[in-house]
Amino acid sequence: MEHSPVTTNPLIIMMINMTVVFIVLISLIYLIKLIHFLDPTKKPAKPQVTDEEEPLVAVKSEPAPAPPPVIEEGIKPEVIASISAAITAYGFAGQVKAVRIVNHEGTAWRASAKFNTLQRK
Amino acid sequence: MEALNAFSVSLQAVWNDSGFSAFTMGNGIMILVGLLLLYMAFVKEFEPLLLGPIAFGCILANFPNTGFFGEEMNVMKAINYGITYEIFPPLIFLGIGAMTDFSPLLARPSTLLLGAAAQVGVFVALGGAMLVGFDVHEAAAIGIIGGADGPTSIYLSTKLAPHLLGAIAVAAYSYMSLVPLIQPPIMKLMTSQAEREIVMTELREVTKFERVVFPIVSTIFISLLLPPIAALLGCLMLGNLFRESGVTDRLSDTAQNALINIVTIFLGTGTGMTMSAESFLRTDTLLIIGLGLVAFMGGTAGGLLFGKIMCKMTGGAINPLIGSAGVSAVPMAARVSQLVGMKSKPGNYLLMHAMGPNVAGVIGTAVAAGTMLAMLK
Numbered sequence: 001m002e003h004s005p006v007t008t009n010p011l012i013i014m015m016i017n018m019t020v021v022f023i024v025l026i027s028l029i030y031l032i033k034l035i036h037f038l039d040p041t042k043k044p045a046k047p048q049v050t051d052e053e054e055p056l057v058a059v060k061s062e063p064a065p066a067p068p069p070v071i072e073e074g075i076k077p078e079v080i081a082s083i084s085a086a087i088t089a090y091g092f093a094g095q096v097k098a099v100r101i102v103n104h105e106g107t108a109w110r111a112s113a114k115f116n117t118l119q120r121k
Numbered sequence: 122m123e124a125l126n127a128f129s130v131s132l133q134a135v136w137n138d139s140g141f142s143a144f145t146m147g148n149g150i151m152i153l154v155g156l157l158l159l160y161m162a163f164v165k166e167f168e169p170l171l172l173g174p175i176a177f178g179c180i181l182a183n184f185p186n187t188g189f190f191g192e193e194m195n196v197m198k199a200i201n202y203g204i205t206y207e208i209f210p211p212l213i214f215l216g217i218g219a220m221t222d223f224s225p226l227l228a229r230p231s232t233l234l235l236g237a238a239a240q241v242g243v244f245v246a247l248g249g250a251m252l253v254g255f256d257v258h259e260a261a262a263i264g265i266i267g268g269a270d271g272p273t274s275i276y277l278s279t280k281l282a283p284h285l286l287g288a289i290a291v292a293a294y295s296y297m298s299l300v301p302l303i304q305p306p307i308m309k310l311m312t313s314q315a316e317r318e319i320v321m322t323e324l325r326e327v328t329k330f331e332r333v334v335f336p337i338v339s340t341i342f343i344s345l346l347l348p349p350i351a352a353l354l355g356c357l358m359l360g361n362l363f364r365e366s367g368v369t370d371r372l373s374d375t376a377q378n379a380l381i382n383i384v385t386i387f388l389g390t391g392t393g394m395t396m397s398a399e400s401f402l403r404t405d406t407l408l409i410i411g412l413g414l415v416a417f418m419g420g421t422a423g424g425l426l427f428g429k430i431m432c433k434m435t436g437g438a439i440n441p442l443i444g445s446a447g448v449s450a451v452p453m454a455a456r457v458s459q460l461v462g463m464k465s466k467p468g469n470y471l472l473m474h475a476m477g478p479n480v481a482g483v484i485g486t487a488v489a490a491g492t493m494l495a496m497l498k
Contacts, residue, residue, distance in 0.1 A: 005497045008257045013496065014244035020492040021240050021485055024346060025233040028484070031338055032230040032331075041330045109225070109473035113459055 070098040143185035147398030154401070155180035155393070158291070167298035171271065171389045175291065178393020179401075189394065200391040204286070207279055209388040210272035211356040216381025217272075217483070218336070218360025219373045221451060225476040227331050228324035231431065232443065232474075236481025238427030239447025240489045242267030242420025246412045253408055258282050261493040263409050266293045267416025268486030269300070270449035275392060276353060277490045280498060287396035288406040292413035300453045301460075303414075304421050304445050308461050311425045312441050316432060317465035319440040321474045332365040339484075347491030349498070354487055420448040424478065446475040449482040 007013060036042065071080060084096050136142055158176030162169040181187070181197070189197040203209045226232060247264030255263060262278035262285055274293040278286045296303065309317075336358035344351035363373035428444025442462050446454040458475035 005257055007496075008251075010244075010248035010251045010257075010260070013257070013261075013493075014248060016496065017244055017489055017492045018237075018241065021488050022234070022237045024343065024488045025237040025481065025485060027342065028339060029230040029233050031342060032227055032233075032335060035331050035334050035338065036227075039328055039330045041328045043326075109476075110470055113470040113472040 069096045070100075072098075072100040075099055075101065138186060140185045140187070145185075145398060147402050148183040148185060151183040151396060151398045151401060152180050154396070155183070161295075161298075168294050170385055171294050172298065174386050174389025175294065175393040175396075178390040179287075179396040180393075181390075182394045182397045197390075197394060200387050201394055203384075203387055204275065204279060204391040204395070205283070207276055207352065209384050209391065210276040211352040212384040213272040213381060213388060214353050215356040215360040215376050216378075216384070217451065218357040218362075219364045219376035220381075221361060221364075221480055221483075222476065223332060223335060223361060223365075223480055224327040225324060225473050226480045227327045227335055229474070229477050232477030233481040233484070234431065235424050235427055235444045235447040235478035236483075236485040237447075238444065239420045239424035239478070239482055240268065240485050241423030242416045242418065242448065243486070243489050245419035246416030249415055250408075250412050253412075255405075255408075258497055259285055261497055262289055263412050264416055265289075265486065265490055265493070266296065266409075266413035267420040268449055268482070268489060269293070269297050269417060269420065269454065270483060270486040271297060272388075273353065273449075273486050273490050275388070277493065280349075280494060284400060285405065285409060287392065287401050288409040289413075290392040291396070292410045295410075296413055296417045297450045297453065300448075300450050301457055303417055304454065304457045305461055307418060307421045308425060308442055308445050308457075311422060312429070314465060316429065316441050317462060318469065319432065319437055320466070320469050321438065321440055321443075321471065324473060329365065329367065333362065336361045336365070343484075343488065343491075347488060347495060349494035350487050350491035353490075354484070357483065357487070417448065421445045424448060424482075440469075440471055440474065443471055443475040443478055446479040447482045447485070449479070449486050451479050451483060452476065454482070455479040 069080070080096070080099055083099060087096065155176045158172055158179060161167045162172035162176055182189070187197075189195060190201065191198075243264045243266075245264075246267050247260045250260035250263045251257060258281040262274075262282040265274050265277045266289060268274070271290065271293050275286065275290055278289045282289075340351075340355050340358040343354050347354075360373075360376045363369045363376055424444035424447030425441055426444070427447070428439060428441030431439040431444075432441045440462060442458045443455075446458045448454050455472055455475035455478075459470065459472040462469045462471040
């Protein structure tokens with residue numbers, strides 16, 4: 001429904017509009033925080049080590065057997081074997097400790113930024 | 122003799138029906154304007170995807186006797202309906218939503234404030250437009266150029282000042298294409314070298330749950346608060362939902378490729394068709410282009426100023442350069458933040474950080490448009 005403008009004073013229009021824009025976007029900030037708070041899939045925050053915890057005491061013991069490598073899901077055994085062989089071929093006889101896929105959120109952005117920069121050079 | 126007479130009458134009829142008989146100096150000037158815009162689009166590559174169809178539409182609009190806007194339906198009239206009835210801008214937003222990653226915004230929601238602060242340019246231009254004699258509706262439509270958001274500019278001017286649509290659209294898209302030229306001097310002027318060198322910390326990981334829930338919740342919230350922009354915001358968020366849901370890849374692909382390309386052709390051509398000599402060749406057009414620049418510079422300065430405030434408040438954790446991305450112009454403005462940051466300190470990647478305020482700018486401009494519609498319509 002059309003109606004005549006409440007005011008035609010540009011300063012008042014500016015003040016009202018900026019206030020509304022800030023209120024709406026600040027509300028969105030809290031909505032985003034609420035979504036993050038309620039997110040059932042988020043990873044639990046790492047517990048922080050406090051000073052009150054019992055101090056660790058060095059204990060002499062037999063060297064423990066090397067733990068099995070931590071392999072991320074989705075990596076085929078053949079790939080692990082290839083990586084281990086390549087590392088050994090380069091003279092590092094130690095056992096592989098962990099294999100993970102480097103493909104987290106930030107990397108794509110970083111790659112995009114790098115690509116962007118290279119394109120402009 | 123009879124044959125000669127018939128021949129003469131026929132020739133006269135052909136001449137009377139031709140465009141030459143009604144061709145005016147104004148039409149000639151506007152065709153030259155269209156050719157200049159074509160040159161800018163295709164040779165200088167200033168927003169060629171949009172400026173190209175706008176320029177060609179401008180040339181078409183200035184051929185007399187075409188009957189494009191007569192009684193009978195034709196393709197140009199149908200395209201014009203898409204603008205008159207605000208069909209195309211929301212569809213463009215559907216594609217933008219499908220192309221845009223909201224993760225940087227969700228990871229650092231405080232950057233929404235930069236998107237809000239950059240809207241100051243909208244209202245500076247609004248005030249300026251009223252001072253030079255535009256009425257409040259026209260001034261609001263002109264001011265929104267400062268949001269650097271083409272579809273929203275077209276959406277608002279169609280509703281508030283349809284007679285200024287051509288000039289506003291050309292100003293909006295021209296300045297959007299000139300972002301890499303307009304923004305860097307202001308960014309350098311308003312920030313110190315030390316501020317430009319600030320390296321921001323990596324953003325936290327955003328879960329799929331957050332990426333899916335945000336478009337739904339924000340649509341419900343904003344549409345209830347500002348119903349006039351429910352179509353714009355709803356389409357933006359629906360497109361984003363297609364992208365993030367993980368089960369609508371085909372829809373996402375269509376929205377961000379085929380659909381947005383088709384609608385861009387229609388939106389650009391339709392906007393160009395509003396640039397007839399009688400509606401464009403006025404002193405108002407020059408004023409609008411001047412005010413658009415003021416709006417753009419004001420928005421950039423507003424975002425940077427708030428970026429500096431956030432930098433101080435966070436103890437130097439925020440690089441103020443990302444504030445200039447608060448004007449929409451996705452992703453051009455974020456790229457400019459990245460480039461200026463890289464020039465100040467090689468290896469300082471600001472792109473993902475600047476995408477937060479950039480996306481916030483799109484939402485902020487839509488909210489500003491909705492507020493003005495609620496107040497003025």
